[in-house]
Amino acid sequence: MNYSFLSFLLAWLFPTKEYRAQFRTLCKQSNDIRLINRRKKKYIKLKDKLSKKLKKEPLKVLFLVNEIAKWKAQSLYDLMDKSKEFEPIIALTLDKLQAKMSFEDKSKVFDNNKVFFDKKNMRTIIAFDIKKNQSIDLQIFNPDIVFLQQPWSLYDNQMTKQVSKYALTCYFPYYLQNYGAEYEYNQSFHKFLHKYYILNEKWADLYNKELKYKIGSILPLGHPILDAYKDKEIKQENNCVIYAPHYSIFNNIDENPVNFSTFKQTGVPILEFAKKHPEIQWIFKPHPKLKNYIIQIGLMTENEINNYYNEWESIGIACYDCDYKKLFDKSKLMITDCCSFLTEYFATGKPLIHLISPKRKITPMPPMSEMFDCFYKANDLKEMFMLFDKLIINNDDPMKEKRVNVLKKLNLLGNNAAQNIVDDLIKTIKGENND
Numbered sequence: 001m002n003y004s005f006l007s008f009l010l011a012w013l014f015p016t017k018e019y020r021a022q023f024r025t026l027c028k029q030s031n032d033i034r035l036i037n038r039r040k041k042k043y044i045k046l047k048d049k050l051s052k053k054l055k056k057e058p059l060k061v062l063f064l065v066n067e068i069a070k071w072k073a074q075s076l077y078d079l080m081d082k083s084k085e086f087e088p089i090i091a092l093t094l095d096k097l098q099a100k101m102s103f104e105d106k107s108k109v110f111d112n113n114k115v116f117f118d119k120k121n122m123r124t125i126i127a128f129d130i131k132k133n134q135s136i137d138l139q140i141f142n143p144d145i146v147f148l149q150q151p152w153s154l155y156d157n158q159m160t161k162q163v164s165k166y167a168l169t170c171y172f173p174y175y176l177q178n179y180g181a182e183y184e185y186n187q188s189f190h191k192f193l194h195k196y197y198i199l200n201e202k203w204a205d206l207y208n209k210e211l212k213y214k215i216g217s218i219l220p221l222g223h224p225i226l227d228a229y230k231d232k233e234i235k236q237e238n239n240c241v242i243y244a245p246h247y248s249i250f251n252n253i254d255e256n257p258v259n260f261s262t263f264k265q266t267g268v269p270i271l272e273f274a275k276k277h278p279e280i281q282w283i284f285k286p287h288p289k290l291k292n293y294i295i296q297i298g299l300m301t302e303n304e305i306n307n308y309y310n311e312w313e314s315i316g317i318a319c320y321d322c323d324y325k326k327l328f329d330k331s332k333l334m335i336t337d338c339c340s341f342l343t344e345y346f347a348t349g350k351p352l353i354h355l356i357s358p359k360r361k362i363t364p365m366p367p368m369s370e371m372f373d374c375f376y377k378a379n380d381l382k383e384m385f386m387l388f389d390k391l392i393i394n395n396d397d398p399m400k401e402k403r404v405n406v407l408k409k410l411n412l413l414g415n416n417a418a419q420n421i422v423d424d425l426i427k428t429i430k431g432e433n434n435d
Helices: 003-014 017-054 076-083 103-117 199-212 225-226 263-275 290-296 302-313 324-332 342-346 369-370 381-394 399-409 419-428
Strands: 061-064 086-092 124-126 145-148 168-171 195-198 217-220 238-243 283-284 333-334 353-355 376-378
Touching: 017 061, 017 168, 076 086, 076 225, 076 419, 086 103, 103 124, 124 217, 145 342, 168 419, 195 199, 195 419, 199 217, 225 419, 238 324, 263 302, 263 381, 283 302, 283 376, 290 302, 333 342, 333 381, 342 369, 353 381, 369 399, 376 381
Parallel strands: 061 086, 061 145, 086 124, 145 168, 168 195, 195 217, 238 283, 238 333, 333 353, 353 376
Antiparallel strands: none
16 A cells, blocks of 8 residues: 555544644554565565675775764774775765755865864765755665764755665764654664664563554664773863753643753853853853854844854863863763753763753653763752862762762673674674574
């Protein structure tokens, strides 16, 4: 049955917009299930094809990248680059939101991304035509394996549904999962993955339970970003503080329960506080989407937000890419309402002030709730400044021992995720895995 045609033909029969949307969703799910069953059969042929190629030459691995701030696969790229089995390549693209930027801004993104990877002597190709403002079908690059950076805002010809026809589709999030939200496992993107690499067994069990229809496997092999963190003595510079604001200022809580951001209430006061404390080494690490989103919702004009960023740059260090590990190492404290690198900073063993938005509805899932209990929580600026004085001025960190114990319990360090992923891919291609 052609569910796409059925959706187009019959949706108008339903009396309300809500019912029509539900019918279209059901048709889309049914169509995905039909395609997934077809792809499962192709998966066997694909592995056989890659197995034969591997005996003669290395497999071409594309890492699809649109934001360098989300680049978290360095350890995996480096390991593949040293191997005889793989030839890793960065495929630079833009997502649908970035494509709405001006030609000059799009060019700037590509230039910055290219320079970032060129400095590391990494191979790159361009997978987006800026002049035509459209993505390039990845199939023209003849990839054998494709690692995708994110599940949202991608063009159809770079989505898993299309790419899984001809390449092994792989993914691990650019962030470390904390909340177990549906967007982490219940999209069409996830169903057409051959390999979904997850931090640990707890998350794999949850996702396997919820994601009933899928092509491939959900595997708890660790996260490559944590390969950079080692279980060793914590080093820090006195009075070095990171401020990392999130962008998610949403008005409708029911439509978007994320609402992590407190920037509307805390962004300017924290900057003013920082300017009054030059004895502190400040590091500004905003979410990549913050600047454009602030302009989009009208919270600040383009000139105002540019001045805001410039003021941070004038009093401290501003970090807009993924090379923040060295900044984490030198810091003494992080202040953030973000989600994506809470686990990464926790892995340093250092204290974190977690700014809590009153609009946030989702809560952390086990076992991450234990980690969240080790954060110093601030529900408003008064609480944040009190905690700041306690941790920085008075050098009093009562939860230090608790953090160390929970960090050991969660077993976040020393997993060598990149090696685990490489081993899994080789075993899969050689037919040594039962997936």
